[in-house]
Amino acid sequence: MTDKTRVGLIFGGNSSEYEVSIVSGHNIYNAIDKEKYDVYPIWLTKDNYFASLEDSKKVWDDPTYTIKNPHKLANVSNFEQLANLPEMDVYFPIVHGNIGEDGVIQGFFRMLDKPFVGDDVLAAAVTMDKEFTKILAQRAGVPVADWVAIKRFEYNDKNNSKLDYKYVSEKLGTDLFVKPSNQGSSVGITHVKSESDYLPALAEAFKYDDKVLVEEAITGTEVETAVLGNDDIIVSGVGQIINAKGSFYSYKNKYDDSSTTTLQIPADLPAEIVEKVRSNAEKIYRATECSGMARIDSMLRTSDHEVIFNELNALPGFTNISMYPKLFEEAGIKYTDLISRLIELAVERHNHKKTLLHKPE
Ligand SMILES: Nc1ncnc2c1ncn2[C@@H]1O[C@H](COP(=O)(O)OP(=O)(O)O)[C@@H](O)[C@H]1O
Ligand SMILES: [Mg+2]
Structure with a gap:
């Protein structure tokens, strides 16, 4: 046994962002501070099985790899046993979209009574729904597209x-x-x-x-900012998405090699606009009760330079070239240290929650 923190790194899932998640998981695995953490990859397959440790590493070498005889998840308490895992100290789910980003897997960790990176159940569920998020942003005084x-x-x-x-x-x-x-x-x-x-x-x-x-439709350019923290938060600088004229940030522009979109970090914008993007992001992070992390995306409207909130991503892309880690790199927090900080925040939140009473003493 080592005294390192054991991290269960869960990636995959069954959303449209499955492939991104595989890459994010692999990058986190490579970059995580191995002096502090023992990291165990756990692949959540497209059909919702947690794969064994051995299978989980194979998918990184061959993204088309599928399991013929998956370990079926019989019940929650058997999870680590089925995946041939030692007991974990903390989970790092980097499963985007459906199941991973919407409160479902977060509820699973709550049942396991384990710390987990990223937003808790309520924030994850609420921010997965673009309408609920817009309603909360409005309530916090941040403009949204009608x-x-x-x-x-x-x-x-x-x-x-x-x-x-x-x-x-x-x-x-x-x-x-x-x-x-x-x-x-x-x-x-x-x-x-x-x-x-x-x-x-x-x-x-x-x-x-x-x-x-x-x-x-809001005519303008897209601006994104990243937030890190529980009660005390750090808001990064602002990055800008430059789409070719007449196109938007479509699936193809996000992931295809022929993408005509570029990311500009930091954005070349006047200081007061950058501050507006950042202060709006802080308001939204608080209104949606996020903890751990979020990336907050807005449109900068050309006609009046208003910053119009678009959506919040509770588990943003985490590849080396993704906006979230890039924004923190620009703020002086290296990718490896960002991962460590996210894990620490997960443990801090979990330890704090343990002090709350569930009934009067
Ligand atoms: N109201 C809008 N006005 C202008 N562009 C928009 C609007 N809503 C979405 N888009 C464009 O579509 C892209 C994807 O929409 P978004 O709401 O961010 O959904 P997703 O969760 O799929 O990223 C945005 O990045 C932007 O380019
Ligand atoms: Mg978006």
Whole structure:
């Protein structure tokens, strides 16, 4: 036995960001401070099995690797045994989107009574839903793009006025974004520029979720900032996404080699705009009760230089070239130290929660 902290690094999952998660997991594994931590890779397969230690390393060498006889997760308490793991001191889930970023795996760690990196159940669940996050941002006084939310039951009612392009365009204008409320990586999102785009865009978004947002399009550039901490927080500088004219930050632009998008870190923007982006991010982080980390994305509107909040990512991409670690690198926190700090924050939160009473003494 060593006296190093044992870290269960969980990656994979079943979302559109599966591949990103595999890369994020591998990068964290390579960069984590091996003097302090014994790290155990745990691959969460697409069909929701926790793979054994041996299988988990194989997927990094061959992303197409699949398990023929997966260890089935019988019950929560058998988890470490099934994955051939020693008892862990802390978990680092880097599973984006569905299950990993929405409070589900966070609830699992709460049941295991183990510390875990990143946001707790409530913040993860709330910030996975773009509408709830926008409502909280508004409540904190941060501007958001105006929107109409359409629930499945409304979509199924063909007489519902929200399905009428005239109704939404009178309210929001004719330049619109249609998106699933709970998704990531720009999946299911359409930039709607005319009436004929509208119903197909709704059909596309409803493939992924039971709630779809129709938003006014904000014309401008995208700015992102990173937050780290529990009660005491550090807000990084601001990075900017430079999309080719007329295109948005689509799945292809995020991950494809032929992407025409570039990241500019730090953003070349006036100090007062940078401060606005950062102070808005702090307000949103507090309003959504985040802890550990989050990346907060906004649009800088060209017409009036207003900073309009777009969405919060509770488990941002963590590859070496991802915005979140890059922003902290620019702030003087190296990738390896960022990982250590996130683990410390997980343990601090867990230790604090232990001091709370569940009933009167
Ligand atoms: N209201 C909007 N106005 C302008 N562009 C938008 C708007 N909503 C989304 N986009 C574009 O679509 C991209 C993906 O949308 P986003 O809401 O961030 O979802 P995801 O969780 O998939 O990243 C954004 O990065 C931006 O380029
Ligand atoms: Mg986004």
